[in-house]
Amino acid sequence: MAKKVILVEDDPDDRDLFVIFYRERNDIELLPSVGNGIELIEYLESRPGGEGLPDLIVLDQNMPVMNGKQTLAFLKSNNRFSNIPAVVYSTYSDKTLIRECTQLGANMVVMKPIDKDGYQQMMDQFLLGI
Amino acid sequence: MEMKSNAAKSNAALHKRIKELERQLDEARDTIEAIRTGQIDALVVSGNNGHALYTLQSADHSYRVFIEKMVEGAVSLNASGLIIYSNSRFASMVGLPLTKVIGTHFREFVAKESTDTYDSIFGQGWSQDIKREIFLSSPGRKVPVQLSVNPLQVDAGSLLNIIITDLTLLKETEGALKDKTLQLERLNNALAKSNDDLQQFASVASHDLQEPLRKIQVFSRFLKDANFEQLPDSAKQFVDKIILSSNRMKALILDILNYSRLSADDQNFEPVDLTALMAEITADFELVIEEKNALIEIGDLPVVEGNRGQLRQVFSNLISNALKFTRANVRPSIVVGSRKIVPGDFGFIAGDEKKYCSIFVKDNGIGFDQKFAFSIFSLFEKLNPKSTFEGSGIGLAIAKKIIDKHQGTIHAKSKANEGSEFNIILPFTPINPNG
Numbered sequence: 001m002a003k004k005v006i007l008v009e010d011d012p013d014d015r016d017l018f019v020i021f022y023r024e025r026n027d028i029e030l031l032p033s034v035g036n037g038i039e040l041i042e043y044l045e046s047r048p049g050g051e052g053l054p055d056l057i058v059l060d061q062n063m064p065v066m067n068g069k070q071t072l073a074f075l076k077s078n079n080r081f082s083n084i085p086a087v088v089y090s091t092y093s094d095k096t097l098i099r100e101c102t103q104l105g106a107n108m109v110v111m112k113p114i115d116k117d118g119y120q121q122m123m124d125q126f127l128l129g130i
Numbered sequence: 131m132e133m134k135s136n137a138a139k140s141n142a143a144l145h146k147r148i149k150e151l152e153r154q155l156d157e158a159r160d161t162i163e164a165i166r167t168g169q170i171d172a173l174v175v176s177g178n179n180g181h182a183l184y185t186l187q188s189a190d191h192s193y194r195v196f197i198e199k200m201v202e203g204a205v206s207l208n209a210s211g212l213i214i215y216s217n218s219r220f221a222s223m224v225g226l227p228l229t230k231v232i233g234t235h236f237r238e239f240v241a242k243e244s245t246d247t248y249d250s251i252f253g254q255g256w257s258q259d260i261k262r263e264i265f266l267s268s269p270g271r272k273v274p275v276q277l278s279v280n281p282l283q284v285d286a287g288s289l290l291n292i293i294i295t296d297l298t299l300l301k302e303t304e305g306a307l308k309d310k311t312l313q314l315e316r317l318n319n320a321l322a323k324s325n326d327d328l329q330q331f332a333s334v335a336s337h338d339l340q341e342p343l344r345k346i347q348v349f350s351r352f353l354k355d356a357n358f359e360q361l362p363d364s365a366k367q368f369v370d371k372i373i374l375s376s377n378r379m380k381a382l383i384l385d386i387l388n389y390s391r392l393s394a395d396d397q398n399f400e401p402v403d404l405t406a407l408m409a410e411i412t413a414d415f416e417l418v419i420e421e422k423n424a425l426i427e428i429g430d431l432p433v434v435e436g437n438r439g440q441l442r443q444v445f446s447n448l449i450s451n452a453l454k455f456t457r458a459n460v461r462p463s464i465v466v467g468s469r470k471i472v473p474g475d476f477g478f479i480a481g482d483e484k485k486y487c488s489i490f491v492k493d494n495g496i497g498f499d500q501k502f503a504f505s506i507f508s509l510f511e512k513l514n515p516k517s518t519f520e521g522s523g524i525g526l527a528i529a530k531k532i533i534d535k536h537q538g539t540i541h542a543k544s545k546a547n548e549g550s551e552f553n554i555i556l557p558f559t560p561i562n563p564n565g
Contacts, residue, residue, distance in 0.1 A: 013345060062341075091340045094391075114347040116355060 003127060006031040006054040008040045008071060010063045014112070018058075021119040027127065037066025041074065044081055054084060056130055059106075061090035061097065069100060076105035085130040089122065203275075203294035209287065211235050211252060220294055225269040236292070241265035241272045248277075255279035255290050263297065274301045332390030336383045343383065346376045385524040389509070392440070392531050399560070402438045404431035404445075404489065408466055411446050418453050422462050429467030432487045435559045440532040444540075445491070447525040448552050452493035455514070457547065465492045476539075476555070486538075486557050494549040503542045536560050
């Protein structure tokens with residue numbers, strides 16, 4: 001069954017790239033993207049029965065209002081959402097970001113890919129881990 | 131019985147006599163000791179014909195000369211605080227002739243703000259030795275001095291002796307030192323702040339530069355993947371150039387980030403086996419080595435204490451350069467080894483061979499003119515056109531910064547078209563500045 005994936009990303013180009021690169025994959029179902037952590041929480045809270053909750057949350061790190069790390073911290077401290085696998089993908093990553101996100105409970109921390117192959121490999125990695 | 135009693139008596143008398151003689155001997159010893167250490171210049175000896183007084187010749191005179199020659203002022207006060215003796219040094223301190231000083235109350239030379247202190251010194255000084263700093267008033271200025279006060283019993287009664295040390299020079303030096311320290315502190319703070327700013331700048335600039343750059347990378351590739359065939363040939367070339375340039379820019383930004391992070395990284399020093407490290411590095415470059423058919427020769431290398439990751443980067447950069455700047459039609463050869471430290475070289479002294487090691491990385495590549503031997507370690511310094519040799523120009527700057535942080539040195543020797551040799555001198559155990 002196709003895994004439901006939600007992208008939390010403020011950059012419209014990057015949201016488009018998800019659709020462009022992943023719309024033909026039949027192992028995932030892309031939920032409508034949200035622009036930051038607050039919007040994600042609103043989306044998750046609006047599904048009280050657990051119906052339509054994502055199987056994977058992909059978090060951009062650098063977002064307004066509530067960034068990737070902050071969102072991760074909220075998710076992992078919330079009983080209902082803490083077991084939804086979450087990953088962080090970022091334009092830049094360093095040892096500190098990887099360490100912090102891993103400590104907060106991220107399944108994976110990766111650099112944003114720059115081409116089609118990179119995107120496919122990234123999603124393959126994500127799905128392997130869940 | 132009587133005999134016995136007499137004998138006992140004379141025995142007791144002898145004991146008494148011995149005790150008395152012992153006491154006299156001790157006294158004589160004390161006197162000799164006192165003379166030897168200069169505590170006295172006259173002594174009274176009790177003899178058969180009453181007391182006899184012995185004075186050391188001219189002792190009094192030499193003391194007076196001594197006191198006159200002192201750099202300190204010296205005065206004696208009587209019970210009411212009147213100066214009954216003063217050396218000329220004190221008179222010059224208060225700017226008056228000696229005749230006017232003697233017979234004046236010492237208190238009159240004390241600056242207004244110090245009179246209370248002086249009064250309390252004068253009060254206590256008769257029973258104990260006191261040292262205190264006050265100001266004297268002298269025409270046109272106040273003189274900071276230290277008074278050291280001690281009472282003296284003489285035939286005529288009690289005197290208060292005061293030694294006055296002029297602290298003007300000391301205070302000036304102290305003040306200047308304080309100013310300099312403050313100035314240094316300010317400079318240090320400014321430097322620390324500007325260092326912080328610089329690092330912040332490098333980090334923010336590099337991070338924020340990466341977002342738009344990634345877009346250029348993504349969409350230029352997009353253009354190439356999706357619409358390449360529809361593009362006119364000239365446009366195809368442009369797309370390729372955009373992709374190459376954006377890749378180069380990415381590498382450059384990562385190198386800057388890397389460079390700026392070097393100052394931030396905490397120093398985890400551990401023993402690093404350079405032989406093992408070089409083996410890892412050659413494995414990393416296996417492909418290029420094969421492709422260029424390069425000869426790599428690794429000699430015996432020492433174990434040093436340092437940051438393994440950073441040292442790896444240094445040697446990795448040097449090997450990468452050696453593999454990059456090769457001459458066409460010459461089989462690349464790279465030799466890495468260590469040399470003994472020779473006392474006399476680079477200011478090394480005997481014993482240094484136990485503290486430092488010298489490692490070289492030598493190639494037979496294109497080399498460079500020796501006049502660039504220093505500038506190659508500067509940030510962004512490139513001697514070769516990028517059309518021939520790709521690179522950011524940061525590699526050697528990073529290497530130098532790392533070696534600096536390990537309290538070592540790195541220098542280069544080269545001749546154009548003959549090859550280069552990089553020499554690294556490292557202490558076996560650098561002092562970790564972070565403790």
